[in-house]
Amino acid sequence: MWFKQVTPFRVFELPEAERLKTAIAENWFCSPTGLDWFSEGFCSPVPFGNPIIFEAQKTMLISLMREEKVLPSAAIKHKLDEQVVKIQTAEGRNVGRREKHELREAIIDDLLPKALIKSSRTYGLFAGEWLFVDTANRRKAENMLTKLREALGGLSAQHPVTRQSPASLMTNWLLQGEAQGRFVLDSDVTLVGVGDVAPKVKISRKDLTAEDVVQHAKNGMKVTELGLVWNDRVAFILTQDLTLKRIQWLDVVQEEAEGSCDDAESMAYATQLLMEAALSAILGELVDLLGGWQE
Template sequence: MWFKQISFYPLKNKNGLPDAETLAAKLAEAEFAPVQGLDWFSEGFAAPVPFSPELVFPADFTLGVALKKEEKVLPAGVIRDILEDKVLEIQNAEARNVGRKEKQELKEQITDDLLPRAFTRSSRVQAVFDTKHGYLLINNASSAKAEAMLTKLREALGGLEAALPNTKQNPSSLMTDWLLKGACDGGFELDDMCELKGTGDVVPTVKVSKQDLTADEVVQHVKNGKTVTQLGLVWREQIAFVLTQEFTLKRIQYLDVLQEEAESHGDDAALAFASQVLSAESLSTMIEELVSYLGGWQE
């Protein structure tokens, strides 16, 4: 399970997490069911790996889960066209104008008639409980989707002590310092992209891509008062990623050494096991190193 983007939550009581069997039983009470009738969407837990119907995929110190959402799709243009035809039909048949309130009632009736026959689209968000390091890693950098996963897990488990990552120094400040001095601390190196923002009523934004971040024209933006909101980094020649000011990770790329180690494990199940463990171990260790340079967690 190679996550391409990450929102994460530190777990306050990692030893209090349920085991795989108990977690699966809890999630089964909120298992995904296809959207029905006049409902617009359905959301629930589904199998995190394609080769097994189980709701939890345990791998060493990790527990993989997935939240599936199915939504009905009714294009606004289709409803509008049908509504216009219906209004025209009434006007011609009854020789009167159709008011706004009646149009709204007709629109709702048309929507209800179409909804059971509407197309559906599905999406899936995967997550891993890292019980060794004490993190919930969610494969999405969207705060809304990460919060949706956390909320459903809390409902299923009857509570989950997890909080947003809140460090003593904010990531934007650290990224700005690293860009200004042209080098990072520890196992981190500058990659080739960044985003900087200024201040004011109309916030100026500068995006730099595929460029040497130590170049004078890039560093000058910081000297002119802009702060870094996204920064491309490489960690220990293993992972390339973009760090954001919200402390999410985007555009994660696992470099050859990790990929080769996972692929040496054989069939689909073994490969999934290895990739989930290796990605969780490397990402959590990298996060902990970042936290140390951010001054640690706020109490």
């Protein structure tokens, strides 16, 4: 599967495959029951063979599943209003705030076992010094890291911190009208100003070398998101947190994956290797351009 968003973590010691399999198997997903609001656990990352992890050479794909029960607030309010009216009619008294709260809790307990279920998955890819999580949502990415640490009994990893800030580098690229290395400017940028109520400008599908675009940076605004294309293979939005958003795997990459595949498993294998190679190269080049790691 091709990741569309990526939050990267720098991993200082990659877990061994067998240890990771054992840890994940011991924290396997089970659906929420009874009065549980949600349940979370690991599940097979691919739709064939039901493996605990999916390995492609030295890369390891994992999946974290979450199911949560959905109770519409309108439905709870409707039942609560019905019960309040019944009490007021039968007993000729008002229902106080505390009693309403108790009634509401009892209604929720009654409805939870019959509630609808919303399911979601978050994928992670271990590759070399990286854990790539397929989300741009920092909370979800950190939740994946937390669950892995709980399962493994610890995992030495952190958000990448570089000597130069990504915002500073992206702002310089916009001012210069070109990026460095194998990166070229695409057509999207977000800039933020200073102050208690900081102004924000978001520009899409426009030549980023145009004077009216660059003028925002000249006026002191900093770039927080920048559209880039890497090596004519991957287009994405880079954020000030080194997160990659709206990733587009260009035709040349997808054709390479499809060229030697004849079933779902071989396609997943090829996709995983190509994706890991590109993401590792992109992040590696960015770290170099940002002056290396801040130790």
